[in-house]
Amino acid sequence: MVDQKILDDVFENFVNSAQIFKDREVLRHDYIPEKLPHREEQIRLLGTIVAPVLKVSRCSNIFIYGNTGTGKTAVTKYVLSHLETKAKMYNVPVKFSYVNCRMTGSEYRVFAGLSQSVGISVPFTGLSVDEVFDRFRAGLDAAKTIFIVVLDEIDALIKNRGDKLLYELTRINETLNKSKVSIIGISNDLRLKEFLDPRVFSSLSEEELVFRPYDASELRNILLERSKLSFYEGVLSEAALNVCSALAAAEHGDARRALDLLRVAGEVAERQGARMILEEHVREAEKHIEHNRVVEALRNLTLHSKLVLLSVYSLNKSSVTTGEIYDIYNELCGELGIGLLTQRRLGTLINELDAMGILNAKVVSMGRYGRTKKIRLEISRTLIKDVFESDSRMGRLINYKPKSFQKHMH
DNA sequence: CGTCCACAGGAATGACGGGCGG
């Protein structure tokens, strides 16, 4: 009974004091606003490029570059959704397919997704890639339509699978009779062309669009627009707004990051029962986001990656080398009685941890004494300790003292 | 100025669990 009362109070309190958010959804990054400040130029350009579709001809393939959070995806979706309504109005046969390559993960699943959107359902595994491609082509031709494919984060696909998929796609028009395909490729990486077959690249980038990062004042405008929709009036303080934009501007002008900061800052303020979002809430939010990111990453590591990390932790030096890690890793595997991976494999695991920002790895030459990676921890030791202590297998090893320190010292 | 360390990291290949069509 008493408990019931407590909870009632909590909920009542929440409802009564939740004066912060008017609409939380507006700050999620999959939300596409009505207005995209500072992207008018790109919208206009992209619009002119795709406009021929309305006269039932194929539009040029387009390559869009820009860092994360510069509005590439938002602009593309915005323009295409307007194109779609126009096309309906004029009865133009056009279909769209949006595929995020990083989420989708493989050629097979990209083609499967494309097939879906022309109304062909494919089993989500089991067929050969060529088979799926053939079905897709057949289905597409039968649909008698202009087909616009958006391949978002295309660099993720190219880097680990090569450009076979793109090659097939760029050539597909030659074998289609009743349909036409245009490709919009979106990449976070400006150097993508280096990974591509020049023929593929040239046919893919009939048009190019570059998205520059936002600067602090632009980010400020974006946040301001968005905050009008998401927060009640007077909730967001000037200082908080400025700090959010400044922090995100420092980090490659990433609007997504700025919006995250703002949303979490709002949540922090809400939880504290504050009536306004202040600068301190933003600072808090920054820590919060980073902390969550790392903890989440640590928890989801595979056993061997955890062991690699634990090896670095156990060595407890300002920097260690691949060889040293491998020795300790070896001992740890012995402690657990499990098989160990090769050093080659370990090297890529280290690189993965580096990419996640958990370790920092740098190749250095020590001349006569070889060539290796210098590896440092990039996160706090206490954080590792906290997360691993609650891990069934790691907990026991967290205080492990390396046996074989100093094998060859210089 | 060549040598040679201690690895880096690419390429090819294999093992394996999941899942299909027939």
Added chain:
DNA sequence: CCGCCCGTCATTCCTGTGGACG
């Protein structure tokens, strides 16, 4: 149920290399 293919992880084999040492 079989044979085949998928994606993922891992191994094997390999060539490449910056620069202190001699």
